Amino acid sequence: MAELTRKEMLGWLSEKDPQKLEELFREARACAIRHVGPKVYFRGLIEFSNFCSKDCYYCGIRKSNRNLERFSLTEAEILECAKAAYEMDYGSIVLQSGERQDGVYAGFIEDILRKIKKMTSGKLGITLSLGEQAPETYERWFEAGAHRYLLRIETSSPALYQRLHPADHSFETRKRCLEALCRIGYQVGTGVMIGLPFQTHEDLVGDIFFFKDQDIDMIGMGPYIAHADTPLKAQISDYDPSENFRLGLVMVALTRLFLKDVNIAAATALQTLDVQGREKGVLAGANVIMPNITPTDYRKLYRLYDNKPCLDENARQCKNCLEQRIRAAGAKIGYGEWGDAPHFMRRKSAAV
Numbered sequence: 222m223a224e225l226t227r228k229e230m231l232g233w234l235s236e237k238d239p240q241k242l243e244e245l246f247r248e249a250r251a252c253a254i255r256h257v258g259p260k261v262y263f264r265g266l267i268e269f270s271n272f273c274s275k276d277c278y279y280c281g282i283r284k285s286n287r288n289l290e291r292f293s294l295t296e297a298e299i300l301e302c303a304k305a306a307y308e309m310d311y312g313s314i315v316l317q318s319g320e321r322q323d324g325v326y327a328g329f330i331e332d333i334l335r336k337i338k339k340m341t342s343g344k345l346g347i348t349l350s351l352g353e354q355a356p357e358t359y360e361r362w363f364e365a366g367a368h369r370y371l372l373r374i375e376t377s378s379p380a381l382y383q384r385l386h387p388a389d390h391s392f393e394t395r396k397r398c399l400e401a402l403c404r405i406g407y408q409v410g411t412g413v414m415i416g417l418p419f420q421t422h423e424d425l426v427g428d429i430f431f432f433k434d435q436d437i438d439m440i441g442m443g444p445y446i447a448h449a450d451t452p453l454k455a456q457i458s459d460y461d462p463s464e465n466f467r468l469g470l471v472m473v474a475l476t477r478l479f480l481k482d483v484n485i486a487a488a489t490a491l492q493t494l495d496v497q498g499r500e501k502g503v504l505a506g507a508n509v510i511m512p513n514i515t516p517t518d519y520r521k522l523y524r525l526y527d528n529k530p531c532l533d534e535n536a537r538q539c540k541n542c543l544e545q546r547i548r549a550a551g552a553k554i555g556y557g558e559w560g561d562a563p564h565f566m567r568r569k570s571a572a573v
């Protein structure tokens with residue numbers, strides 16, 4: 222297949238014929254098998270704190286939301302989750318939280334990274350998703366053993382970014398953070414929300430080109446889902462979940478076909494809109510899934526958007542459920558492997 226043009230991408234984003242979409246998804250899954258292999262990799266997701274100093278208009282744990290109990294797992298609880306992931310043979314974990322930029326927090330994370338590495342003899346891979354930080358903090362965490370970092374740009378349109386955030390949240394700063402992460406040596410992931418209010422199909426095509434221009438290794442993107450206690454929800458008049466789901470899958474497929482050798486996650490938000498969302502994501506070109514391994518009691522407090530799934534399940538139930546679903550979709554699971562993106566190896570060897 223020749224490289225997709227902007228015009229073709231726009232055509233696919235408007236395509237509603239289920240048979241034509243099936244063809245696109247089949248092509249994208251074949252492309253994934255060719256360029257990143259047939260396996261799906263699990264990353265155990267630990268959402269360890271909902272304290273956040275930012276105020277993004279779409280997010281349920283933004284600092285101005287008073288309608289929410291705040292929590293933070295202790296170091297011992299986080300280590301326990303990491304151990305469970307290791308024992309379940311997940312190759313790696315993702316540590317995610319609201320954003321905090323203070324020194325105490327930076328030190329807390331550094332200690333945890335070192336302890337997880339020691340506890341698993343360096344075998345458990347660690348991805349961080351802890352928002353915008355000073356380059357020195359990113360370096361410190363990299364030295365301590367984190368090797369991948371997820372920081373969604375949320376939208377590649379600076380104008381749309383500004384509409385979705387207060388004036389002191391900056392698109393340029395976020396972009397500079399992505400550049401710093403690449404420079405430091407992380408395997409870098411970014412992504413966007415799909416079906417945001419005011420977002421156009423042109424913006425979405427722009428997002429795919431942004432991923433390419435920034436030489437990104439991993440993509441984590443998913444449908445935008447409204448949260449009742451947010452300013453953005455108050456501005457929405459016509460929210461269509463099935464349309465956002467369709468757009469979410471088409472974006473996965475187009476990104477796979479355009480970027481080829483990157484890792485792409487089938488986001489939890491896809492599963493929120495369709496019980497089979499993650500399997501459908503894999504069949505449309507995704508090769509990573511992030512099963513939630515946060516202790517069950519805390520899951521309902523880490524509510525970025527409404528109707529988040531699996532709130533009553535524990536980590537082992539999630540594993541069994543997902544394993545069956547992925548096998549039923551005809552894919553293999555890469556247990557015990559980091560499953561790094563081939564794109565990262567290529568980027569690294571080109572830099573030497």
Ligand code: SAH
Pocket residue numbers: 279280281317318319320350351352353371372373375413414443444445446447448490525526
């Ligand atoms: N604080 C960190 C990580 C936690 S938020 C950060 O912002 O990077 C992780 C992701 O959740 C965000 O990047 C955003 O894309 C997503 N998110 C937040 N609110 C959402 C919503 N209403 N619908 C879908 N995704 C949302």
Ligand code: SF4
Pocket residue numbers: 273274275276277280281282283284318319320352
């Ligand atoms: Fe905080 Fe991240 Fe939510 Fe923004 S998206 S309010 S930074 S948790």
